[in-house]
Amino acid sequence: MSKTIFYARVSTSEQTSDHQENQARLAGFDIDEVVADHGTSGVTTNLADRPNGKRLFDMLREGDVLVVRWVDRLGRNYQDVTDTIREFMRRGVIIKTVINRMTFDGSTTDPTQQAVRDALIAFMAATAQAQAEATKEAQKAGIAFHKEASPEKFKGRKPTFDRAAYDQVMALHQAGQGQSAIAKATGLQRNAVIRITGDPLKVDATLTRWGM
Incomplete structure (x- = not known):
């Protein structure tokens, strides 16, 4: 019997993944199991290297549905995210996002639909990485500003x-x-x-x- 598994990731141990799960349930997803990683970076840590992310590779079977808030929960590294989604699709897993209600299904054989799907996956993965890099640069700029404005604070x-x-x-x-x-x-x-x-x-x- 196929299952619907919800995967959540939060970047710090102080954050909770509950709001991500609640958002998915409110959007109408009937979730059978929740898998979450806490205090894990999506930039520096690939999904397969996370304590619970790697469980997905053992759990997911053909016909299962993997639900995530958005692709950035899988990761913020372009290569890792695209490789991960394609690997799951090859296994017959359907990936769905809560935001924008996107569906990535590897069962289609129409080359045009495949091209559109793959381009969309690439775009979303690239956007996730670009957002992470922009946030990092903004944080660095903010720190540099405050260091100059209030150097004592950073000592x-x-x-x-x-x-x-x-x-x-x-x-x-x-x-x-x-x-x-x-x-x-x-x-x-x-x-x-x-x-x-x-x-x-x-x-x-x-x-x-x-x-x-």
């Missing part, structure tokens, strides 16, 4: 200790001293010692940004 919180204290903490830590003992010896708060010893490279970078 992070100013450390409550100086380079000498940092070096002293690291020396005692490498000598095997515990965090409480280091705090007592240096006069620093134990939380500061924990922060230094927990991620010394990050703390070193922060000191450098503040010219310390």
